[in-house]
Amino acid sequence: MTTVSGIQVLLPIKPPGTAKSRLAGVLDASQRSGLATAMAQDVIAQLVLHPLVTRINLLSDHPGAATLARVPKVRLVSENLLLQRDDGLAANPSAAVPEASDRARPDRSRPDRSRPDRSRPDHNLNALLAAACRQLVQEHPVDDSLILVLHADLPLLTAADIDAAVDCYREQQGMVVATDSAGTGTNLLLFSPGLEPRFCFGPGSREAHVRWAQKRNLPVQVLCRPGLALDIDTSDDLDCLLQMAPASVGEYTRHWLTAAGFVQQPRTNTFTLRNAR
Numbered sequence: 001m002t003t004v005s006g007i008q009v010l011l012p013i014k015p016p017g018t019a020k021s022r023l024a025g026v027l028d029a030s031q032r033s034g035l036a037t038a039m040a041q042d043v044i045a046q047l048v049l050h051p052l053v054t055r056i057n058l059l060s061d062h063p064g065a066a067t068l069a070r071v072p073k074v075r076l077v078s079e080n081l082l083l084q085r086d087d088g089l090a091a092n093p094s095a096a097v098p099e100a101s102d103r104a105r106p107d108r109s110r111p112d113r114s115r116p117d118r119s120r121p122d123h124n125l126n127a128l129l130a131a132a133c134r135q136l137v138q139e140h141p142v143d144d145s146l147i148l149v150l151h152a153d154l155p156l157l158t159a160a161d162i163d164a165a166v167d168c169y170r171e172q173q174g175m176v177v178a179t180d181s182a183g184t185g186t187n188l189l190l191f192s193p194g195l196e197p198r199f200c201f202g203p204g205s206r207e208a209h210v211r212w213a214q215k216r217n218l219p220v221q222v223l224c225r226p227g228l229a230l231d232i233d234t235s236d237d238l239d240c241l242l243q244m245a246p247a248s249v250g251e252y253t254r255h256w257l258t259a260a261g262f263v264q265q266p267r268t269n270t271f272t273l274r275n276a277r
Ligand SMILES: Nc1nc2c(ncn2[C@@H]2O[C@H](COP(=O)(O)OP(=O)(O)OP(=O)(O)O)[C@@H](O)[C@H]2O)c(=O)[nH]1
Pocket: 012, 013, 014, 015, 018, 019, 020, 021, 022, 023, 059, 060, 061, 079, 124, 125, 128, 150, 151, 152, 153, 231, 232, 233
């Protein structure tokens, strides 16, 4: 079993207007924004309290993100500035890489296949996360903290979910991948900073992340837990959330649902991991 000394979180949050577009049939723009913010507040609240989490890097140009960042451990990182800075780094690698470093670094004089093609819209998140990882490694070249990539739309998330991911990592290292409820997406990745994974968010991301690790003979473990699986993207997800016991839903989301006129009608055994292996 390896020791985990700390965790740096990368928490991306889309700007309003683009977030939660698949809920457009059931929520208006202001409701979509309100729900996304409430879920992010719940995720941040769980992370802030977790003893291993040393910093939560909020990757966002959302105008409301500054308010979300007014919490201990949270640092707001502008998405645009980060990507611009990362582009500058790609153009002039020696400028930003410190001379003395104990950590082995990738050879930036060769084409960097970890840089996704930003001309494809579904790759914005991947480019953003890759840039954020590079920034963390530059800032803390000898820091042993793990990197946790987490989605901000997980209203059932608890500290026990983070513990479960850390326990998986402690057993085998490599990479931990948590699936969405369909068993096809990825809602969490946990890995060491030296790994520099290729982010594959988008359709079929769970399989793509697992395949990336397997090709490199890295241990990879897939976690299926309701707190990590129920991301609220569609009206079916919202229905599922409304059927959960109120006490299992994060406080901010619960209050938002009530204020927006939704009635939680808990049923037993309503949450299943569809398809999850
Ligand atoms: N900063 C930032 N965050 C993103 C981006 N794309 C996705 N995210 C965040 O990543 C997590 C998962 O996002 P998705 O479920 O793919 O996107 P979504 O907001 O639900 O939006 P739709 O796909 O439009 O329904 C959420 O926390 C998003 O806010 C991006 O381009 N920039």
